[in-house]
Amino acid sequence: MKQLMDVAIIGGGPAGMSAALVLGRARKKVIVIDEERPRNRVTQESHGFLTRDGIKPSELRQIAREQISVYPSVQFENDTAVAVTGSDGEFIISTAKGLTFGAKKLLFAVGMKDIPLAIEGLTDVYGKSAFVCPYCDGWEMRDRKLVIIANGDSALHFAKTIAGWTSQYTICTDGPDEMTNEQREELRRHDVPVYASKIQRIEAENGNVHQVVLEDGSMIACGGIFFVPKLVIGSDLPQALGCEMTEAGAVVVDDVGKTAVPGIYSAGDAASPKYQVVTAASMGSMAAISINSELLGESWSERG
Ligand SMILES: Cc1cc2nc3c(=O)[nH]c(=O)nc-3n(C[C@H](O)[C@H](O)[C@H](O)COP(=O)(O)OP(=O)(O)OC[C@H]3O[C@@H](n4cnc5c(N)ncnc54)[C@H](O)[C@@H]3O)c2cc1C
Incomplete structure (x- = not known):
């Protein structure tokens, strides 16, 4: 020393x-x-x-x-x-x-x-078109079609928050939906689609996401992602x-x-x-x- x-x-x-x-x-x-x-x-x-x-x-x-x-x-x-x-x-x-x-x-x-989320393709888009904080990167994603990867209380919280930046977004719970009936009903009233299948992969080009593919075969076109880290x-x-x-x-x-x-x-x-x-x-x-x-x-x- x-x-x-x-x-x-x-x-x-x-x-x-x-x-x-x-x-x-x-x-x-x-x-x-x-x-x-x-x-x-x-x-x-x-x-x-x-x-x-x-x-x-x-x-x-x-x-x-x-x-x-x-x-x-x-x-x-x-x-x-x-x-x-x-x-x-x-x-x-x-x-x-x-x-x-x-x-x-x-x-x-x-x-x-x-701790990296175990979703194929997420690392490639993280920091480029997938983010964690709307206050940090919401402006750049404004008015885009977004996928929000969140579940339970976080899903409703994120849905309310992201509405300040875009009106076009979808919730992916990436596995069984852990929301309460009241939370599901609230999202339905606000026309927010919820997908409960596991995410199979994120497809992107040069870090720009263009769709999220679910294990049930659904494909959700989008221009950005927010997720709960x-x-x-x-x-x-x-x-x-x-x-x-x-x-x-x-x-x-x-x-x-x-x-x-x-x-x-x-x-x-x-x-x-x-x-x-x-x-x-x-x-x-x-x-x-x-x-x-x-x-x-x-x-x-x-x-x-
Ligand atoms: C994708 C992404 C985008 C973001 N965008 C924004 C944004 O636009 N605006 C904004 O305000 N915030 C943003 N943030 C949040 C911001 O990065 C953090 O709030 C900020 O960096 C916190 O600063 P910090 O000094 O506490 O920690 P950090 O910046 O994380 O720094 C901690 C440092 O400590 C070092 N360290 C840890 N353990 C040890 C050890 N044992 N020995 C030596 N060194 C160690 C680490 O290596 C690191 O260098 C973003 C975060 C992410 C993940």
Whole structure:
């Protein structure tokens, strides 16, 4: 271990980078450990972040890195954090490349990972014409004929939401329909067709879907897909360190990103189901300010 850093940020997406920027400007010694596998790497454009609407996710990262590099106390390591020992004041982080870093505080900005849906062809269209969030990509899919792959409560929720972008859409439950009679009736009243057969495959050209083929032989022509992803947190380290987790597998934090484990914070998708770049960046900034004031308070007390 080289030196004790003030903060180790694990994960260098919008949440981690935003925290690094604030802490670098606050003259804190920071190590950002990032394996560079953000959830939105499949998509061509990221939308809805003021001044950066439509930017390529990799370009957003590059700009962030360039701007943070002005602050010399922030160091980046392209690596995976695999274990953490120690406690508040001196955590030791070990990485996949065999390095160790010491830090007084920890910020987990590890995001969420998609568990791929086992549907033939979905990977080829994901991020090109199949998406998960209408706020991110609904505008680009507006007025198109869409297939929504969702079941149970999510199917009705998605149907109501997507109606803001198009009036032509079909629900595919990809297997037995798990909706209640009331939910089915509500969709019928709104003329939303529901197909309950399993999906056999998605047919597309150059990433552009043109039809969804079901096992019962139905073929649904469409120009886009939205689906409900299955997610898991980017790293199991927060849980291993005793952080409380939500039912959805996110880290439980207070309104500034602090967990109940002293010295450990979390921000971004790992700690909130909002799943937006701007929200992740905002959470990273709030956590950084909170970490910095904790560090300042501690050094103030040590001095008298
Ligand atoms: C297809 C798609 C399209 C999207 N489009 C938009 C959009 O248009 N607009 C929008 O606002 N949002 C969009 N999102 C959501 C957006 O990507 C996330 O909300 C945002 O990236 C969350 O930022 P984050 O920093 O929390 O996590 P991430 O960006 O996922 O970054 C987490 C980082 O931590 C790293 N990491 C994880 N574990 C470790 C470890 N143990 N050691 C080191 N590094 C680790 C990961 O590799 C990754 O680099 C989209 C998501 C998807 C899936």
